[in-house]
Amino acid sequence: MTSANIRSSFGYVQFENVEQAKAAIEAKHETQFEGRRMIVNYMAKRTNTGARNPPAKTLFIGNLAFEMSDKDLNNLFRDVRNVVDVRVAIDRRTGQPRGFAHADFTDMESAVKGFEALNGKEVYGRTLRLDYSSDAREPRRPRSDSD
Template structure:
């Protein structure tokens, strides 16, 4: 199986539209149009799975740059999904990476401070 990235899609493009388009150049295993989790609207890109490298190469050669839905498609091999870094803990604290922990605040509160006059 070979996964292709299809970008610069019209927001009205459906999985059926892409299936029909890609079937013109080879066999299609699966199509998934990316949508916004909250609104359900298309995000302008999709992934198309082809059964092998040959079919995928034909699809890239035949469809990359082709006008579809009023836009020029970007079709290339999809990159493998990378692991996301954990969300940054931004609890304030200026430039300190990761912000201040509760213990940091307690320690700062224990230190005597000069009065600000």
């Protein structure tokens, strides 16, 4: 093992070779750590090309710092117009924030402007990860290997 970057509820471990990684997955996947079940697998490579879903009236805002307060969240949206509601996801078991939120806008144009205003912003040393939320009433677009 060469390095480990651990963040609140997840972490990345880099191994010297694939065999070490495979052995770690086989040994630790689905085991308990401090009362929580671990999911151990290979990291999926992703490229940050902006939104992955087509524009919608709801934004997904990920990679929120767990220490963000309501005041911090209000400040984040201070200059964003036509926001109807912002919902921070809360873990039902612990009552703690899960690190992401959804923001509803009055219309799609406002959501696109909100995306542009928030995309790439850094809060508490964490770069926000944005996407448009898919509408539950419409079928999701299939993702291709190039996504």
